[in-house]
Each structure stands twice: as C-alpha cells, then as structure tokens.
Amino acid sequence: xKMQRGPTAVELSDVAVKFGSFTAVRNVNLSVDDGEFVAVxxxxxxxxxxxxxxxxxxxxxxxxxVRVFGQKLSGLNGDAGYMLQQEALLPWKTALDxxxxxxxxxxxxxxxxxxxxxxxxxxxxxxxFEERYIHQLSGGQRKRVAMxxxxxxxxxxxxxxxxxxxxxxxxxxxxxxxxxxLWQEEKRSLIFITHDLEEAIALAxxxxxxxxxxxxxxxxxxxxxxxxxxxxxxxxxxxxxxxxYRELWSLLGAEVEKSYRNQDVNIPAKEDNHKEHAHExxx
Amino acid sequence: MKRKxxxxxxxxxxxxxxxxxxxxxxxxxWIDPFFFPSPASIIxxxxxxxxxxQIWTDLGVTLLETTLSFVFGIGGGIxxxxxxxxxxxxxxxxxxxxxxxxxxxxxxxxxxYVLWFGLGLASxxxxxxxxxxxxxxxxxxxxxREVNPVVLANARLLKASKxxxxxxxxLPSAASWITSSLRVSVGLAVMGAVVAxxxxxxxxxxxxxxxxxxxxxxxxxxxGLVLLSAFVVALDALxxxxxxxxxxxxxxxxxxxxxxxxxx
Numbered sequence: 001x002k003m004q005r006g007p008t009a010v011e012l013s014d015v016a017v018k019f020g021s022f023t024a025v026r027n028v029n030l031s032v033d034d035g036e037f038v039a040v041x042x043x044x045x046x047x048x049x050x051x052x053x054x055x056x057x058x059x060x061x062x063x064x065x066v067r068v069f070g071q072k073l074s075g076l077n078g079d080a081g082y083m084l085q086q087e088a089l090l091p092w093k094t095a096l097d098x099x100x101x102x103x104x105x106x107x108x109x110x111x112x113x114x115x116x117x118x119x120x121x122x123x124x125x126x127x128x129f130e131e132r133y134i135h136q137l138s139g140g141q142r143k144r145v146a147m148x149x150x151x152x153x154x155x156x157x158x159x160x161x162x163x164x165x166x167x168x169x170x171x172x173x174x175x176x177x178x179x180x181x182l183w184q185e186e187k188r189s190l191i192f193i194t195h196d197l198e199e200a201i202a203l204a205x206x207x208x209x210x211x212x213x214x215x216x217x218x219x220x221x222x223x224x225x226x227x228x229x230x231x232x233x234x235x236x237x238x239x240x241x242x243x244x245y246r247e248l249w250s251l252l253g254a255e256v257e258k259s260y261r262n263q264d265v266n267i268p269a270k271e272d273n274h275k276e277h278a279h280e281x282x283x
Numbered sequence: 284m285k286r287k288x289x290x291x292x293x294x295x296x297x298x299x300x301x302x303x304x305x306x307x308x309x310x311x312x313w314i315d316p317f318f319f320p321s322p323a324s325i326i327x328x329x330x331x332x333x334x335x336x337q338i339w340t341d342l343g344v345t346l347l348e349t350t351l352s353f354v355f356g357i358g359g360g361i362x363x364x365x366x367x368x369x370x371x372x373x374x375x376x377x378x379x380x381x382x383x384x385x386x387x388x389x390x391x392x393x394x395x396y397v398l399w400f401g402l403g404l405a406s407x408x409x410x411x412x413x414x415x416x417x418x419x420x421x422x423x424x425x426x427x428r429e430v431n432p433v434v435l436a437n438a439r440l441l442k443a444s445k446x447x448x449x450x451x452x453x454l455p456s457a458a459s460w461i462t463s464s465l466r467v468s469v470g471l472a473v474m475g476a477v478v479a480x481x482x483x484x485x486x487x488x489x490x491x492x493x494x495x496x497x498x499x500x501x502x503x504x505x506x507g508l509v510l511l512s513a514f515v516v517a518l519d520a521l522x523x524x525x526x527x528x529x530x531x532x533x534x535x536x537x538x539x540x541x542x543x544x545x546x547x
Contacts, residue, residue, distance in 0.1 A: 056440065081440075088437030092455040092532040101451070102441035133532040153441070 007069060009034045009079075009157050009189035010055055014064035017050050023215040024050045028064070030208060030218060032157075035187035039200035041252060042210030043259035048193040049085075051210075052159045055191065056080050068157070081155030083146055085162045089134045095141075096121060096130035099148045106153075120148040124178055140171035144178065151182060158190045165195070176202055176232045184229060197252065201244050202232050209251045212259035220251040320502035328506040332491075342514070345487040348404060348476035349518070352411025353468060357419045359412070361461065364423025365453065374424075381420075389413050393479050402483050411475025415468045422464045426457030462529045465522045473515050488514065 008031050016026040025047040032038045042048050053059035054066055057076040066073040068080075089098045099120050100113030108116070121130055124144035134142060143164060150158065164172045180203060183190060194200050200207045204224050211219045226240060235241050302322050308314040309321030316324070332338045367374040393410050400406035430452060438452050480489025488511055495503025 076442075078442075084433060084437055084440075086433045088431075088433045090434060090438075090451065090455070092459070093451075094532075101438070104451070105438070105441050105443040105447050135532070135534045149441070 007034050008032070008067070009036070009069060010191070011067040012051070012054065012061075012064065013067070015054060015061045015066060016063040017047070017054065017059060018062040024213065025210075025217065026063075026215045027217045032189050032191060034069075034156075034189055037183060037190045037192065037203060037205045039192045039194055039204035039207045040210060041194055041197060041200050041207060041248070042216065043212045043252070043256045044195065045259065046210045046213040046216040046255070048195075048210060049161050052082065052161055052191065052193060055157065055159060056082050077157070079156040080159055081150040081153050081157070082159045083150040083161070083163050085165060087142060087146075089142060089145055089149070091134045093133075094130065095126060095132050095134070095137060095145050098134070098145050099152055101149060102153045117148070117152060120152050123182065124148045138171075139167055140174060143167065143175055147175075147179065147182070154186075154188075156188055158188050160190065160192045162193055162195065164199070172199070173233055179203065180228075180230065180232065197245055197248050198236060201226070201241060201248070202230065202235050207248060209248065209255070212255045212262060219255065222248050222251070318501055320505055324502050325505045325509060328502050329510065332506065332510075341487050341491055342510075344404075345473075345476050345480065345489070345514070348407040348411060348480075348487065349469075349472045351404075351408045352415055352475050353472040355408070356412040356415025356472065357461070357465075357468060360416045360419025360421075361423045361457070364420045364457065365427060365449070368424050368427025368457070369449075369453070385417055389417075390474075390478055393482050396479065397483050402485065407476045407479040407484065407487070410479040411472045414471040414475045418464050418468050418471060419461060422460040423457045426460035427453050429460075430456045459530060459533065462526050465526060466519060469518050469522050470515060473511070473518065477511065 010030070010032040012028050012030045015028045017024045028051065030038075030040075030051070040048055040051060050059065054061060055068075055073075055077060057066075057073050057080075068077055090101065093101070096114055096117050097110075100108070100110075100117035103113040103116060104110065118130065121127055124147055126141060126144055126148075129137065129141065134145075137145065146163070150160075164175045167175065176199065192200070192203060197207075201224055206221055206223050208221045209219050210216045222244060224244060226235065226238075226244070305314075305319070306322050309316045309319065309324075367377060390410070392413060393406070396406040396409040400409055435448070435452060438448055443451065476487065477489035477492075480487035481493045482489075484490045488507060492504055492507035492511075495501075495507060
C-alpha cells in the first residue's frame with residue numbers, strides 16, 4: 001500500500017537510545033521516503049523528540065543504526081533542518097534577518113541573505129512585516145518566521161517537533177495550510193512530531209504511533225489515504241477522516257492509558273478517557 | 284497628557300518653593316550662608332567661573348578622564364566577561380580572585396594609583412576605569428550566562444560557527460545587559476575622575492571643589508557640585524540616546540516617564 005517515491009531519506013533500524021541505565025526508546029524501526037510526510041504520535045514522555053535528535057545526529061544511538069540517504073550517519077546530519085517546539089528566534093534581529101540567519105551562518109553576506117529571505121517572508125504570508133522585531137509579532141507570525149528560517153536552507157529532511165502546539169486552533173489551521181502549501185511546492189521528507197491526532201491526519205502521508213515510555217517503540221502505523229491537495233479546515237468532518245481517527249485511536253488509546261498509569265493518574269474507565277477527544281461525538 | 288502637565292507643574296512648584304525658601308532663609312539670616320550659601324551667590328559664582336576660559340579647560344580635562352575611564356572600563360569588562368562567560372574553566376579558576384578584588388572599596392585605591400601613576404591624567408583614568416570595569420564585567424557575564432538555551436540550540440542547528448555564535452547570539456544578548464548598566468557606568472566614571480582629582484591634581488572639577496574647600500569657601504563647593512550634576516545629567520542624556528539606539532529591538536518600557544523619574 002505504501003507509495004514509492006524514491007530512495008529512503010531516513011532509515012532507523014533497531015535503534016535504541018539510553019541515558020545511563022534509562023532506556024528512552026528501543027527497537028525503533030522507521031523509514032521515511034524521499035519527499036514523504038510522516039507524523040509521529042505518542043503519549044507524553046514517550047521519546048518522540050528523541051527520534052528527531054537521533055536523525056539530526058545530536059544524540060548517538062546506543063544500538064542499531066541511523067541511515068540518511070543510504071549513508072550511515074556519523075556526526076551532525078547536514079541534510080536536516082530542525083524546527084524546534086519553543087520560541088527560538090533572535091529578539092535583536094528583525095523578522096527578515098531571522099529568516100536569513102542560517103544563510104549568514106553559512107557564509108552569505110547580510111545583503112545576500114536579506115535578498116533571499118524577502119521572497120520567503122511573502123511565502124509564509126508575512127510580506128510587510130520584514131522590519132518588525134520579534135516582540136512585535138504574534139505567536140502565529142513568529143512560528144511562520146521560524147518555519148521560513150528552517151525551510152530557506154532547503155534541507156532535504158525537515159524535522160518539526162510539535163511546532164504549533166502552543167497556538168490556538170484557528171492559528172494552527174492556518175499554519176497547517178501554509179506548511180502544506182510549502183511542502184507541496186517542493187516536496188521534502190518531513191518528520192512531524194505531534195500529540196494531536198487531527199493534526200497528524202490532516203498533514204501526513206503516514207502516521208507512526210509510539211508506545212508509552214520508558215523503552216518506547218513503534219507500535220503501529222496508519223497510511224493516510226486522504227487525497228492531496230487537502231483542505232485542512234473542511235477535512236475534519238469527512239467520514240474518511242473519522243475512520244482514520246478511530247483507527248489511530250485504537251492503537252494510541254491503550255498507550256496513552258499506560259502512560260497515565262505510569263504517572264499514577266487514576267482513570268476509572270476506558271470510555272471516559274475516549275470521550276475527551278472530540279470527533280467521536282460528531283460521528 | 285493631562286497627567287504629564289500636572290507632573291511638570293508640581294515639579295516647578297517644588298523647585299520654586301525649595302530654592303526660593305533657601306534664598307529667602309539665607310537673606311533673612313535664618314540659615315547661615317557660611318555653610319549654606321544662597322542660590323543667588325552660587326549662580327553668581329558660576330557666572331564668574333564661566334567668564335574666564337579656564338573653566339573650559341577644567342571641564343575638558345574631567346570629560347576626557349571620564350571618557351577614557353568609560354571606554355576602557357567597558358571594553359575590558361566586556362572582554363573578560365565574555366571570556367569567563369564562555370569558558371567554564373577560566374570562570375572556575377578566576378572566580379574567587381574576582382570576588383576578593385570586587386570586595387575592595389575601590390575608591391580607596393585612589394591613593395595607590397596616585398603613587399603609581401602620578402598626579403596627572405593616568406591616575407584619574409585608572410580609578411574611573413576600575414570602577415566601571417566591574418559593572419561592565421558582571422553585566423557581560425550575566426548576559427552571556429542568560430542566553431536562552433533554546434535560542435542557542437536553534438543557532439547551532441542552523442550551523443552557526445563559534446565566531447558567529449559570539450557575534451550574533453552572545454554579544455547582542457550581553458549588550459542588552461551592558462547598555463542597561465551604562466547609566467551606572469557613566470556615573471561611576473565621573474565619580475572616579477572627580478574623586479581622583481579631588482585627592483590630588485592641578486586641573487578638573489574635582490580640583491576646583493578641593494580648592495574651594497581648602498579656603499572654607501562653601502559657595503565654591505556648592506557651585507562645583509551644581510556644575511558636576513549638570514555635567515552628569517548631560518552625559519546621561521547622551522547615554523539615553525545611545526541606549527535607545529542600541530535596544531530598538533526591545534519592547535518599549537510601559538511607563539517611560541516613571542523610569543526616567545526613578546533614574547534621574
């Protein structure tokens with residue numbers, strides 16, 4: 001059922017990560033094709049970010065191996081661009097200069113970086129905001145600057161760690177639309193970490209589910225068959241969407257409960273927990 | 284707007300009442316003009332000073348000493364602050380020594396500096412520099428240590444070299460701390476220069492005050508103090524401009540007026 005897009009961009013085989021005697025993830029097998037959009041979901045504290053750190057090369061694998069375009073990864077991954085969850089822009093630079101920051105680090109002159117950054121400001125819908133400082137931008141605008149900052153470097157692999165989790169629902173939908181437009185325009189491999197199933201379904205080609213930590217591992221994956229280009233806001237009420245949601249939740253729900261139990265939270269019945277997630281009631 | 288006018292009016296009233304009362308008291312003999320010379324006589328003395336060109340030499344000398352102490356003190360403080368901020372090893376080694384050195388009441392170094400560097404410019408600059416240095420140093424150190432780790436991680440992920448990190452991340456972060464402390468530094472630079480002049484020199488504002496004091500001339504001392512505070516206020520205004528220019532990226536202070544009132 002998996003679509004063939006080209007060579008494998010990222011391949012984790014039987015990877016484990018340990019911090020001292022603590023095993024964060026184990027036996028992780030994950031491959032991402034060139035140009036594929038993969039979302040990774042899992043309960044909190046299951047080591048989702050650990051997987052991104054493995055792919056960037058920030059974190060060495062204790063077992064197994066990480067391959068990037070067929071090459072075993074050693075040191076930092078030069079093909080990856082990483083968009084962090086938290087605010088990471090330089091407050092003393094304008095939006096435009098923040099977008100061009102990576103180019104300057106790569107050796108471009110200030111003028112050259114600005115020249116290249118300008119069209120990116122327009123791409124993320126921030127034309128006219130070039131000279132604003134970060135504190136003069138809203139949360140959503142900051143995320144768009146961060147997105148442009150990551151994508152302007154044309155990384156072959158884009159890694160995103162819950163990039164929109166701090167935004168309100170409407171702004172998040174807008175971000176989804178912008179992200180999908182940019183991705184559609186120039187398909188790169190994208191690994192997107194999230195805890196939000198709707199977000200995962202709306203964006204990804206494939207959703208991978210991690211088990212509850214510690215020693216988390218991949219417990220399943222669901223191919224997202226929704227056609228592209230997708231209309232993010234209309235999607236959430238379609239039957240296909242709800243079917244995928246149920247399928248994913250059947251895999252994830254048990255893991256979420258496990259993680260609650262690990263944290264000594266008392267959940268009386270499975271059904272209550274289930275209802276917290278909105279779309280079931282609309283079905 | 285209305286509040287602003289009200290504040291200005293109250294300030295004016297306060298000034299008129301204080302100075303007017305003082306003047307009246309001195310004239311009526313309620314207060315002894317030997318110790319508290321009347322405002323009119325102070326103004327008269329200032330007029331006398333400014334009718335001779337010598338005053339400009341004195342002001343110029345103090346300004347030069349202040350500027351040199353300021354520039355070298357800040358420069359040295361930034362360099363050492365960056366070094367200790369970025370090298371945990373150097374910081375661990377030098378920390379106790381800096382603490383001891385910082386504990387010395389630095390104004391008391393003035394006599395030593397006069398012994399070492401003589402009565403000229405060098406001893407004044409040395410004292411001002413010592414005073415400014417520690418403020419700049421501690422602020423730079425703080426600025427470097429307070430760099431947001433997420434911002435730093437992001438810059439590293441964008442493959443910033445060590446030099447680029449210093450230029451684009453560490454220095455600007457420290458700069459906001461340093462600029463915030465500039466006003467204190469200017470005050471300290473002036474203080475270093477004037478105190479050193481007061482203790483031994485042949486020129487400068489401190490020298491004028493020392494001379495007046497030497498002949499029990501309270502009017503001269505007061506006139507010197509008035510001149511000195513005008514001098515600092517003028518420098519302060521310059522620093523204000525510099526700060527506004529350097530920190531354009533920072534959110535505006537919500538209550539500029541109150542901040543200005545608190546610091547002046």
